[in-house]
Every structure is written in structure tokens, then in C-alpha cells.
Amino acid sequence: MTPGVPLLFSAACLLGGVVCGPRRARTWLALTLAGAAGALGAALLVLGGAPDWEWRHGFAVGGETLHFRLDGLSALFLALLGLVAGTGAIYAQEYWPEAHYPASAPGGRSWWCGLVLGMGLVLVSANGLHFLIAWELFTVCAFFLITLDRQRREVRKAGWLYLAASHAGTVCLFAFFATLAARTGSWEIGPLRGRLDCAPLFWLALAGFGVKAGLFPLHIWLPAAHAGAPSHVSAILSAVAVKMGVYGLIRFSGWLPAPAAAGWVVTGLGAVSALFGIAFALAQNDLKRLLAYCTVENVGIILTGLGAAMLGAAHGDAPWGRLALAGALLHVWNHGAVKALLFFGAGSVLHATGTREMSRLGGLWRAMPWTASLFALGAVAIAGLPPLNGFVSEWLVCLGLFDAATRPGPSAWAATPAAMVLAVAGALALATFAKAAAIVFLGAARTRSAEHAHECGALMRGPMLALAALCLALGLAPVWFWPAIARAAGAWNPAWAGREPPAPLAILGPLQGMLALLAVAAAAGLWWKSRANGWRRGLTWDCGYAHPSARMQYTSGSFAGIAAGWFGWLLRPERRIRRPRGPLPAAASWMERVPETVLERVLGPAGRALLRLSSAARRLQHGRVQAYILYVVAGLLAVGTLVLLGGMP
Amino acid sequence: MTLILDLLPRFALWFVLAPLLPGIINKVKAWVAGRRGPPVLQLYYDLARLWRKGVVLSTLASPGFVFGPAVAWVAVMGAALLLPLGPAGGAPGFRGDMLVLIYLLALARFGTAWAAMETGSAFEGMGVAREVSYAVLAEAALITAMLALCVQTGSTSLAAMLAPAAGADAALLAAGLFVVLLAENCRVPFDDPNTHLELTMIHEVMVLDHSGPPLAVILHGASVKLLLFALLLTEAVLPVGKLAPGVAAAALAGGVLAVTVGAGLVESLLARLAFRRVPLLLTTAFLLCLFALLMAWKGGA
Known part of the structure; x- marks a missing residue:
């Protein structure tokens, strides 16, 4: 079967979903699932070995005839899109039901289909103009989805910020595609590896x-x-929408000839994103903000791999470049699956307790055993620990970097620091997710709402289970997924096509499986032995303190204190401290907030300075004719003086 | 099958020999202080006793309280089995196995950290926060040391990296790795295994609430980790791979003994550092490894 059939089916279903979303919830769910399955099926067909799909039609949109293409690289992202679109739609049934959100749930369904359709179109468009239209479509749909809960001020603010930032990026893309079209004489996009200009x-x-x-x-x-x-x-934003940017970078770094410095810059930016992203994540007290910053880290890892691949391609298609690229591509899937799982888990916590503030949670494992164990699995995976999937891709990227570092040559100068930064970022990620999982799910409940939490229902649990199963499969049997990765790598650089997996990957799979098996066996054995020896429950010992309370536990801020302190120059935490004073101290408090430094300390002041300058300039315009005449005379005099002095011909 | 036959004796060797090291350190400390000290085999007695004892569980703890130590132990054992023993051969040596080793140690850290956080005790939280934070710097130093070895030998598999002697940078590398050993195993000057003041501990405070078999597993895992770092340091410096099997085994044993005695002497002669100095010392270790890497580069060019 040609991939075109499921793709067209998927597009038709999603269009149907947009139309019937506001009214018919059940039809919408069926259509969305069918659409997601169609997209997934088409992608898997291509990744499984079907030839690239290409389709032209004389029908013109915006003066350009339709041209679609699905190759290995776009199929890789399309598979992720199908997966998250389907699981997210099921999850939303329980998480954002019409009964609780009568105003926003119906619209949300339509926007969801629009978002999925837009991203799918971005992936298959082979025409620059249509790419831009689809890009704008999904950006706008995402805006309306972000602001579903628009009664809250901070949500509206976040939505506007997203819209403004996205459009600043879109301006660059307009310039990019328009210049490309002007140079090549056509809006069609495709491999242009020979056009050095x-x-x-x-x-x-x-x-x-x-x-x-x-x-x-x-x-x-x-x-x-x-x-x-x-x-x-x-x-879906973190797992797929953010990946659209990654897709664009991988796509056009493969199709266009890259400037000589590009590999260096991408590696450097990737390493910086990985390190700073995880440093910010560690310092967060809001569970979902922590996950969001961790997305920055993971995009950094992907781009480090891409940068190394670009360096490798520039140095005679070195094999280490292929390893790094494979790691980057696999990390797209890994991060997509894990991050969707973690956000679903965070949503389940929010659903049950009504707060994202980690220091108000704690001890949730008792009420929410499913969420707790699935979140723990996701935490291990995203921290890049064996035997789960995050490790496989980070290992491939690192192996590429290490191989590059051991070969004499200029690329070693980029690869060595990048490898060290990734190692530090990995250790920080461990700290971050040990904190996130432990503060939220372990210990004692810190507030009443955490005490009265409840487990999520089957519709929220099912998608999480499916994603967790995928994480396990990706970790334990990476070789199964290798043909897909190899196909995508071949689409990026034809010199790296070839289906045979790199030798160490074939060993790593069984090794991970053995490790998982032994870990489970050891855990079961220790459990059995402890029970056989007899156990009794008692108060946490706490050095003999008889009345430990939940408020005495370590909080998210105190956990991160040491490592976040090292990044104080970057994080600039805002502290409001009221210390206890005197013999009978009044209430004391300590509040700490980590601002978005780039936004609040760089862009914000710069914007305000620009506004101040502009309003100062406005004072010149006041409507007094005498003064205007004075301006003209002064101007004339200045020009005249210049001419007299011979400054101008 | 042959793989299992190869692994089993090595597993037995690690399993049996590891608890010897803390005993040696304690003996050295006692000797320096002029005491008789506990027997060298004390840890074996402790482990055997703990394995038979019952368990007290915190009312707050989930099953993860028991699973965490088990996973950590498997991870440390796995890392140990990856380490080649000179001519005795490495297990499944493959490209990039040194990264697997580092990440397995990280998994072990996650397991113990998880178990410690189960109890909701502020002391244990403090220990975990210190452990995972200092590990960031220790891991940077360790990966730099690995990079130096990789650059020196042009290989990314442990068996090839550790076979020849370290070049001119041996002293730098040894010093850096020794500091990492002290930090990762929570010895003086980073942590004091003998202290009874919870506020000043790292590793000991993380296991305050453990008892019975889980505690035995944790203590055994910690001793395996100590042996792992001592062996890594020895193999990085000595040309173990170039020697005859008998000589190599003697060299390894001698090297491990020297490192262990060194750790004991450090413990006897130095005081624990103030916590705000700890990052400084770890950064020094990182710099030592970085200079080793630069020298390796210079040597290769």
C-alpha cells in the first residue's frame, strides 16, 4: 500500500474532527484516533521500507500547485505526531471534560485537530509557501490551545508571549523561504546540496x-x-510542537549546504541549551515549569548530536557523525515519548490536587500508585539512566562525540567540551528528576489537598501506560527501531544510508535487557527476604525525634539549593526573607522565585529602555509651529555647515 | 553460555573481595592512631548479621524503599563486571562501555537517593541533596579522566583504554581519580564514615532509616563501588594489559592495596572539609583531569 492512502484518510478524519469537534465529542474522538492512526500507519510504512511518497496535483493554493512528500526524516516526526495526538486525545477525555470546562472543552477539541493537521502538513509539505501556511496554522492553533483556560491572567500572558515569540521566529522563516525561492526560482523545496550560494x-x-x-x-x-x-x-507542545523546530533544523541542514561554521555553532548552542536548560529546571518549584525547562535541555542534546553530525559530514562523512546523528534522531522519539508521559503524569497530579507547586505536594504514591510508578519510570528514562530509552540515545550522541574527540583534527576541539557539558547536564538531570519525583510522590503529604489526592481514571492511565511501554521497548530493544533511524539518517545524508546497526548498539540491547531483568529479580528477592525476616512499621527514625511533621521535610528549594547556588549568576533567584529576630520572634518567612532570566533580566529591560527612548523622542512632536520652524532652520544650518566644511560633495 | 561462564567467577570475585576494603581502611586508621581496631573482616560479620535481621520500615515508605537499594546494587555490580581485570579479560568489552559504566553508577545513585527520600526525613533529604549535587562535579572529573584515557589510546572501550600505562600525565590522572574516589565513596575529606552527627554526613545520613537486608545490600554495594574505583585508578596508571597474567593479578592487588591504604592514611591525617570547600576540591580534581587530558592531546599531536 502506498503511504498516500492512510495519509489522505488521516487528513480527511482530522478535517472532520475540526468540523464536528465543538458538537459531537464521541465522533470527534473516533475521528481523531483514526487520523492519528492513519498518520502513524503512513509513517511506519515509509520507515518500514516503502519508497518515499511523493504526490503532485495541479490544484493551486496561493498560486502554487500542491506538492507533498513523505521521506524517512519526515516520517520519523510524523510517527511521533500520530502517537502523541492519539494518546493526548484519549487523555483529554478525562482531563479536560466538557462537564468541568463547558466553555473551553468544545473549542479545544477542534483546535486539537487543527494543530495535528497543521503539524502534519508542515511535515509533508514540499513547497516553501505551503510550509509557511501550515506553520502558521499550527502556531495559531497552539495559541488557542495554550489559552484554553484563559480566565487566568497568567495563561493569557503566556499565550501572548508564545504568539509574539513564535511570530518573531516566523519572520525569519518568511525571509528564509522567500530568499530561497528567489535564489532557486521556485518555491519547491528539496535537496539543494550543490547550491553553495x-x-x-x-x-x-x-x-x-x-x-x-x-x-x-x-x-x-x-x-x-x-x-x-x-x-x-x-x-503535545513539548513532545511534538517543539520538535517541529528541530525538524526544520535537521531538514534544512540536510538539504542545504551548511556554512563552514554551522556545525560548530549548532554543537555549541546545543551544549549551552542542555546545560542551562537543566540548570533552570533544577531550580524550579513548579512541576510543569521544571518539565518545560527540561525540554530545553533535551532539545540541546538533540542539537548537540546534529551539530556533531554536521561536523562529521563536513569532515568526509566520518562514521562518528552518523552515530551522533542517529543518537539525535532517536532522542527525538525518546524525548517525545518520555516527555508526553511525564506531562501526563504531572497533569494527573494537578488533576488530583489542584496544584503544580511541588512544595505543597508529597506522599502521593499512596493515593496514586499508578501515576507515581509511571512518573518514576519516566524520570529514570529522561535522566538518561540505563536500562531505559533515554540512555540509548544519549549514549549514541556521547559515543559520537567521544569518537570525534579521539580522532586528531579540529572537530575534536568541538566534541571534547561538548561531551563534558553533556556529562554535567546528565548529572544535573539526575538531580532534577530525583527531586521532582521524590518531593512530589514520596515522604509525607505537605498539605491537605495532597492528603486527599485520588488516582486518575482509566482514560488518563491508559495513555500513560502505552507511552511507558514504548519507553521500555525503545530502551530494551533499540535494534528493532534501528531501521527507522537509519532510514531517516539516510534522508539527511545519503552517504550514511544503510540499514546495519552500529556494532555496539547490538550489544547494548541485550545488556539493557539483562540489567532490567536482574534489577527486577534483585528487587523481588530483596522484598521477599525482608518479608521473610519479618518487618514492622514504625515512625521515621529521624535521629530519635518523636514528632516529625510533614513540614520538616526537605522541600524542592532546599533540595536544589546546593547545585542551583553554583548557577546563581545565571538564575538570579529573587528572595524575600523575613528572619526570626529577638527572644520572642514573630512569624518568619522565606520566599524564593527563579525568574525567566533571559526574559525578565535582558529582554524586559531592553524593551522598557526602547519604550523610554521612544516616549522621549515623542516630546519633540508637540504641535507648536514655531518650534517646528526652528527644527527646519536648525536642520538647514547643519546641512549648510557640512557642505561649507567640505564634508560632502 | 560462555559469557555466563566467564562472568560467574568474576562476579564471585567481586562479591567476595569487595567488603575487604573498608576493613583495610579501618585497620590503617587504627594503626595510625595506635589502636588495635576492628578485625579486617568486620564488614563480613556485619553483613551476615544484617542479612538475618528483621526490618523496620518507616510508616511513610513505599515499596521503593526496598527496591531502590536492590536496583542500586545491581547497577554497581553491573558496572563492576564491565571493568576489565587486565589479562583476566573484560566481560563483553565493546565501544562505549566506559559510558555505560558511568551511567550505571548514576543509576545506583538514583536508586539510593530514591530510597532515602522515601522516609520524608529532613536529614535524609539533606544527604540526598548533597550526594546528587557533588556528583555533578565528580562526574565532570570522571568523564574528563575517561576522555584523557580515550585520547591517549584512541579507543573508547575500557579494555583498550586501561591496558597500557598512562603516559606523562599519570600523576595528574591518578591524583584526580583519587579525589573522585574519595568523593564518590564518601570518605574523608568529603564525608566522615565514622561521624555520628547527622548534619555533617552524606552517605551515612542517606541510610539512617535502613535496616536488615536492605542495609546489608547498601553496605555491600558501597564496598563494591570502592573496589571499583580503586581498580579503575590502578588500571589507569599501571600497564596491566601488557603484563603476564600472574604479574598483572599481583600488580592489581598491590595497586588496590596501595590505594586503600592511601585512603586510610588520608582519613587518619586529614579532617573533614567544611561543606562550602567541597566544590573547590572537586573542581581541583576536575582541573587535574583536564590537564591530564590536555597533556594526552599534546602527546598525541
Whole structure:
């Protein structure tokens, strides 16, 4: 079967979903699931070995005839889109039901289909103009989904910030596609590896797609939007929408000849994003903001891999470049699956307790065992620990970097620091997710709402289980997924096509499986032994303190204190401290907030300074004719003086 | 099958020999202080006793309280089995296994951290926060040391990296790795295994609430980790891979003994550092490894 059939079916279903979304919830769900399945099926067909799908039609949109193409690279992203679109739609049934949100749920359904349709079109468009139209479509749909809960002020603010930042990026993309079309004489996009004159355009693409991808320091919109949006929307934003920017970067770094410095810059930006993203994540006290900053980190890892691949391609298609690219591509899937799982888990916590503030939670494992264990699995995976999937892709990227570092040559100078930064980022990610999972789910409940939490229902649990199963499969049997990755890598650089997996990957799979098996066996064995020896429950020992209370536990802020302190120069936490004073101290308090530094300390002041300058300039315009005449005379005199002095011909 | 036959004796070796090291350190400390000290085999007795004892669980703890130590132990054991023993051969040596080793140690850290956070005790929270934070710097130093070895040998598999002797940078690398060993295993000057003041501890405070078999598993895992770092340091410096099997085994044993005695001497002669100095020392270790890396680069060019 040609992939076109499921694709057209999927598009028709999604269009139907847009139309019937507001009225018929059940029909909408069926259509969305069918659409997601169609997209997934088409992508899997191509990744499984079907030839690239190409389709032209004389029908013109905006003066350009239709031209669609689905190759290995776009299929890789399309599969992720289908997966998250389907699971998210099921999740939303329980998370954002019409009974609780009569005003926003119906519209939300239509926007969901619009978003999925827009992203799908971005992936299959082979025409620059249609790419831009689809890009705008999904950007706008995402705006309405982010602001579903628009009664809250912070959500409206986050939505506007997202819209403004996205359009700043879109401006760059307009310039990029228009210049490309002007140079090549056609809006069609495709491999242009020989057109060396197009190389500088890569910088425009980097800026435009970098905003969407959340590359540091262009990530300013990301934390607020992810935190404010409903959780199923956060999941698709982080797992797929952000990846559209990554897709653009991978796509056009493969199709266009890259400037000589591009590999260096992308590696460097990726490493910086990874390190700073995770440093910000560690310091957050809001669970969803923490996950959002972690997205910045993971995009950084992907782009480090891409940068190394570009360096490898520039140095005679070195094999280590292929490893790094494979790692980056696999990380797109891994991060997509894990982050959707984690946002679903965070949504489940929010659903049950009504707060995202980690220091108000705690001890949730008792009430929510499913959510707790699935979130823990996601935490292990995203921290890049074996035997789960995050490790496989990080390992491939790191292996590529290490291989590059051991070969003499200029690429070693980029690869060595990048490998060190990724190692530090990995250790910080461990700290971040040990904190997130432990503060939220372990210990004692810190507030009443955490005490009265309840487990989520089957419709929220099912999608999480499916994603967790995928994470396990990706981790334990990476070789199964290798043909798909190899296909996508071949679409990026034909010299790296070839289906055989790199030798170490074939060993890693069984090794991970063995590790998982042994871990489960050891856990079961220790459990059995402890029970056989006899156990009794008692108060936490706490060095003999007889009345430990939930408020005495370590909080999210105190947990992160040491490592976040090292990044104080970057994070600039705002503290409001009231210390206890005197022999009978009054109430004391300590409040700490980590601002979005780039937005609040750089862009904000710069914007305000610009506004001040502008309003100062407005004083010149006051309507007094005498003064205007004075301006003219002064101007004339100045020009005259210049001429007299011979400054001008 | 052959793989399992190869792994089993090595597993047994690690399993049996590891608890010896803390005993040696304690003996050295006692000797320096002029005491008789506990027997060298004390940890074996402790482990055997703990394994038979019952367990007290915190009312707050979930099953993860028991699963965490088990996972951590498996991870440390896995990392140990990845380490080649000179001519005795490495297990499934493959490209990039040194990254697997580092990440397995990270998994072990996650397991113990998870178990410690189960109790909701502020002391344990404090210990975990310190453990995961200092690990950031220790991991940077460790990966830099690995990079130096990789650059030196042009390989990314442990068996090839650790076979030849370290070059001119051996002293730098040894010093850096020794500091990492002290930090990762929570020895003086980073942590004091003998202290009884909870506010000043890292590792000990994380296991305050553990008892019985889970505590035995944690203590055994910690001793395996100590042996792992001592062996890594020895193999990084000595040309173990170039020696005859008998000589290599003697060299490994001697090296591990020297490192262990060194740790004991450090413990006897130094005081624990103030916590705000800890990052400084770890950064120094990182710099030592970085200079080793630069020297390796210079040597290769």
C-alpha cells in the first residue's frame, strides 16, 4: 500500500474532527484516533521500507500547485505526531471534560485537530509557501490551545508571549523561504546540496526554527506556555510542537549546504541549551515549569548530536557523525515519548490536587500508585539512566562525540567540551528528576489537598501506560527501531544510508535487557527476604525525634539549593526573607522565585529602555509651529555647515 | 553460555573481595592512631548479621524503599563486571562501555537517593541533596579522566583504554581519580564514615532509616563501588594489559592495596572539609583531569 492512502484518510478524519469537534465529542474522538492512526500507519510504512511518497496535483493554493512528500526524516516526526495526538486525545477525555470546562472543552477539541493537521502538513509539505501556511496554522492553533483556560491572567500572558515569540521566529522563516525561492526560482523545496550560494541562509533557518525549538536563549516563551497550558496540550507542545523546530533544523541542514561554521555553532548552542536548560529546571518549584525547562535541555542534546553530525559530514562523512546523528534522531522519539508521559503524569497530579507547586505536594504514591510508578519510570528514562530509552540515545550522541574527540583534527576541539557539558547536564538531570519525583510522590503529604489526592481514571492511565511501554521497548530493544533511524539518517545524508546497526548498539540491547531483568529479580528477592525476616512499621527514625511533621521535610528549594547556588549568576533567584529576630520572634518567612532570566533580566529591560527612548523622542512632536520652524532652520544650518566644511560633495 | 561462564567467577570475585576494603581502611586508621581496631573482616560479620535481621520500615515508605537499594546494587555490580581485570579479560568489552559504566553508577545513585527520600526525613533529604549535587562535579572529573584515557589510546572501550600505562600525565590522572574516589565513596575529606552527627554526613545520613537486608545490600554495594574505583585508578596508571597474567593479578592487588591504604592514611591525617570547600576540591580534581587530558592531546599531536 502506498503511504498516500492512510495519509489522505488521516487528513480527511482530522478535517472532520475540526468540523464536528465543538458538537459531537464521541465522533470527534473516533475521528481523531483514526487520523492519528492513519498518520502513524503512513509513517511506519515509509520507515518500514516503502519508497518515499511523493504526490503532485495541479490544484493551486496561493498560486502554487500542491506538492507533498513523505521521506524517512519526515516520517520519523510524523510517527511521533500520530502517537502523541492519539494518546493526548484519549487523555483529554478525562482531563479536560466538557462537564468541568463547558466553555473551553468544545473549542479545544477542534483546535486539537487543527494543530495535528497543521503539524502534519508542515511535515509533508514540499513547497516553501505551503510550509509557511501550515506553520502558521499550527502556531495559531497552539495559541488557542495554550489559552484554553484563559480566565487566568497568567495563561493569557503566556499565550501572548508564545504568539509574539513564535511570530518573531516566523519572520525569519518568511525571509528564509522567500530568499530561497528567489535564489532557486521556485518555491519547491528539496535537496539543494550543490547550491553553495544558499549556504548562508542556514543562519536565518537557525534563528527561525530555533525559536520554535526552544534553543537557549530563544526559549523565553517555552516555560510559561508549557506551565499554563492544560497538560495534554503541554504534552503535545513539548513532545511534538517543539520538535517541529528541530525538524526544520535537521531538514534544512540536510538539504542545504551548511556554512563552514554551522556545525560548530549548532554543537555549541546545543551544549549551552542542555546545560542551562537543566540548570533552570533544577531550580524550579513548579512541576510543569521544571518539565518545560527540561525540554530545553533535551532539545540541546538533540542539537548537540546534529551539530556533531554536521561536523562529521563536513569532515568526509566520518562514521562518528552518523552515530551522533542517529543518537539525535532517536532522542527525538525518546524525548517525545518520555516527555508526553511525564506531562501526563504531572497533569494527573494537578488533576488530583489542584496544584503544580511541588512544595505543597508529597506522599502521593499512596493515593496514586499508578501515576507515581509511571512518573518514576519516566524520570529514570529522561535522566538518561540505563536500562531505559533515554540512555540509548544519549549514549549514541556521547559515543559520537567521544569518537570525534579521539580522532586528531579540529572537530575534536568541538566534541571534547561538548561531551563534558553533556556529562554535567546528565548529572544535573539526575538531580532534577530525583527531586521532582521524590518531593512530589514520596515522604509525607505537605498539605491537605495532597492528603486527599485520588488516582486518575482509566482514560488518563491508559495513555500513560502505552507511552511507558514504548519507553521500555525503545530502551530494551533499540535494534528493532534501528531501521527507522537509519532510514531517516539516510534522508539527511545519503552517504550514511544503510540499514546495519552500529556494532555496539547490538550489544547494548541485550545488556539493557539483562540489567532490567536482574534489577527486577534483585528487587523481588530483596522484598521477599525482608518479608521473610519479618518487618514492622514504625515512625521515621529521624535521629530519635518523636514528632516529625510533614513540614520538616526537605522541600524542592532546599533540595536544589546546593547545585542551583553554583548557577546563581545565571538564575538570579529573587528572595524575600523575613528572619526570626529577638527572644520572642514573630512569624518568619522565606520566599524564593527563579525568574525567566533571559526574559525578565535582558529582554524586559531592553524593551522598557526602547519604550523610554521612544516616549522621549515623542516630546519633540508637540504641535507648536514655531518650534517646528526652528527644527527646519536648525536642520538647514547643519546641512549648510557640512557642505561649507567640505564634508560632502 | 560462555559469557555466563566467564562472568560467574568474576562476579564471585567481586562479591567476595569487595567488603575487604573498608576493613583495610579501618585497620590503617587504627594503626595510625595506635589502636588495635576492628578485625579486617568486620564488614563480613556485619553483613551476615544484617542479612538475618528483621526490618523496620518507616510508616511513610513505599515499596521503593526496598527496591531502590536492590536496583542500586545491581547497577554497581553491573558496572563492576564491565571493568576489565587486565589479562583476566573484560566481560563483553565493546565501544562505549566506559559510558555505560558511568551511567550505571548514576543509576545506583538514583536508586539510593530514591530510597532515602522515601522516609520524608529532613536529614535524609539533606544527604540526598548533597550526594546528587557533588556528583555533578565528580562526574565532570570522571568523564574528563575517561576522555584523557580515550585520547591517549584512541579507543573508547575500557579494555583498550586501561591496558597500557598512562603516559606523562599519570600523576595528574591518578591524583584526580583519587579525589573522585574519595568523593564518590564518601570518605574523608568529603564525608566522615565514622561521624555520628547527622548534619555533617552524606552517605551515612542517606541510610539512617535502613535496616536488615536492605542495609546489608547498601553496605555491600558501597564496598563494591570502592573496589571499583580503586581498580579503575590502578588500571589507569599501571600497564596491566601488557603484563603476564600472574604479574598483572599481583600488580592489581598491590595497586588496590596501595590505594586503600592511601585512603586510610588520608582519613587518619586529614579532617573533614567544611561543606562550602567541597566544590573547590572537586573542581581541583576536575582541573587535574583536564590537564591530564590536555597533556594526552599534546602527546598525541
